[in-house]
Amino acid sequence: MLEVNKENFEVEVLSSKGLVLVDFWSPKCVPCMELIPHVEELEGKFEQVKFCKLNILENRRLAMGQKVMGLPTILVYRDGEKVVELSKDFTHEDLEAKLIEVAG
Amino acid sequence: MANSYDLIVIGAGPGGLAAGIYASRSKLNTLVIEKGVVGGQAATTEEMENYPGFYLGVTGPQLTGHMHKHAEHFGCNFLKDEVVDLDLTGYEKVVVTKNGRYTAKAVVIATGAEPRFLGVKGEKELKGKGVSYCATCDADFYEDLDVVVLGNGDAAIEEAIYLTRFAAKVTIIVIHDEGVMDATKVIQERAYKNDKIEFIWNSTLEEIKGDGIVENVAIKNIKTGKVTDLETNGVFIFVGTVPRTELIKGKVELDQRGYIPANELMETTVDGVYAVGDVRTKYLRQVVTAAADGAIAAVAAEKYMQEEENFKSEVLDKAKAIAVMFWSPFHQGSLEMVPLVEKFASRHSEKLDMVKIDTYRNQRIARRYDVKEMPSVLLFKGGEVVGRVTGDLTSEKLEKLATLA
Incomplete structure (x- = not known):
């Protein structure tokens, strides 16, 4: 997964063509840590989606700019527009179902 | 991964982990199933000031992480999966998950509780957004x-x-x-x-x-x-919690608020099914009380399995008729009648054997066969009750029972 931050978020996510997934996480968030291996697994299944992760500890303002104020949150963008938004009590199965929906 | 266990624990919070530790240390083949985070609610709290022994402070994830390792150290198996159905009616309990089907002789329900939603306007829409x-x-x-x-x-x-x-x-x-x-x-x-x-x-x-x-x-x-x-x-x-008992509804008795009432042995209303931690009706919901519940349930479950297996092999599975005497050391009359029944059994040793059950130690089997009076003698044949005498056991009554063997 590509590490995104305030330096590269614009280029890698917002101005990027196609589907980009961003996993908002923090080392203090236990549910996030549990989720990450599953997201990494999904990365292998969806080659047409660019998988990124964003550590909110160093990029708090950036996350808030994307209206993310709770973890875990996963957003999927298509051509810079949010198309999927999952927050709090979702499972990796929910995420996979959403990815199948948008990536076909 | 094997599919058959002695004990299956549903939920890996402190209650489930303690049950896993005690059960696997007693050499029970144990499986702990967790759909989310090992550590449960405790893993989402940073401040842990009152777990005995950790006065210098320990975080929830640290403490439950140790418990997890502790259980694994004794050989406890862990499975990350979600339980979707349960059949708790028979001696063999069936636990169906999203990806498999598992059986066990006893089940510990340690599904815990989750934060209660307030249910006000905007709450759902802004979850994760403030x-x-x-x-x-x-x-x-x-x-x-x-x-x-x-x-x-x-x-x-x-x-x-x-x-x-x-x-x-x-x-x-x-x-x-x-x-x-x-x-x-x-x-x-x-x-x-x-x-x-x-x-x-x-x-x-x-x-x-x-x-x-x-x-x-x-x-x-x-x-x-x-x-x-x-x-x-x-x-x-933070307006309290609600028990995670959706799955258990209708299978085990719940209280009005959806929690599982359990007795001092953590037994629910179903034989071989135990409830521990926040999911059970209790006074104090803390990591330390959940862990205590787990220890009790594991020990009670082990004893239950032994008793049930003994009863099965010594009574139910026997080809010969078995006279089961239910007695209690606290019932003077029943104590005195033990030699009488023993003599009766040896008189008819060609067609029946005798087994004694101390109802002070084991009330479950007495309850199952509706034995209310001490002493009682039930005659089993091919796993079924074919006759019973209770109360004042005379030779006459017993002889009549022998004719049924």
Whole structure:
């Protein structure tokens, strides 16, 4: 997964063509840590989606700019527009179902 | 992964982990199934000040992480999967998960509880966008911002204090009169001393508002009915918990609020099914009490399996008729009649054998066969009860029983 931050978020996510997934996480968030291996697994299944992760500890303002104020949150963008938004009590199965929906 | 176990534990919070530790240390082949985070609710709390032995402080994830390793150390198996169905009726319990089917002789329900939703307007829509139920997950977002905490129990006040390490101001909304909180005194005092904490009394949340992100909340004074708006960046809701018993409904008796009542042995209304931790009806929901429940359930389950297996091999599976005498050391009459029944059994040793069950130690089997009076002799044949005599056991009554063998 590509590490995104305030330096590269614009280029890698917002101005990027196609589907980009961003996993908002923090080392203090236990549910996030549990989720990450599953997201990494999904990365292998969806080659047409660019998988990124964003550590909110160093990029708090950036996350808030994307209206993310709770973890875990996963957003999927298509051509810079949010198309999927999952927050709090979702499972990796929910995420996979959403990815199948948008990536076909 | 094997499919057949002695004990299956559903849920890997402190209750389930302790059950796993005790059961696998007693060499029970044990499987702990967890759909989410090992550690349960305890893994989402940073502050852990009262777990015995850890006075220097330990975090929830650290403590439950140790418990997890401890269980694995004794050979406990772990499975990350979600239980979707249960059949608890027979001696062999069936646990169906999303990806498999497992059987066990006993099941420990350790599914815990989860934060209760308040159910106000805006709460669902703004979840993860300023509405939170987990301070450790989300506190970092609120550095130098203002947050509101709803609730006044231990969890609410402790998390509010934790949030002051990040937020500029924490406003606690309390439904009770000024100065009245459900939290323990020591925690209340700590909150009063904290400069960053303010209180709004006699109030509750009426609505959470914001365009894609929390901007303000409507606070209603329950005495005057007056509603005031307060600008805030986040709302943390700690208004108690609800048990995770959806799956168990109709299979095990629940109380009015959905919790599982269990006795001192953690036994539920179904033989071989135990309930531990926050999911059970209890006075104090803490890591230490959940762990204690788990230990008790594992020991009780082990004894249950032994008794059931003995009964099966010595009574139910026998080709020969078996006279089972239910007696109690505290019932003088029944004690005196033991030699009488023994003599009777040896007289008819060609067609029946005798087994004694001490109902002080094992009430379950007596209950199952509706044995209410001491002493009682039940005659089993091919696993079924074919005759019974109770109360005053005369030779005459017993001889009549022998004709049925």
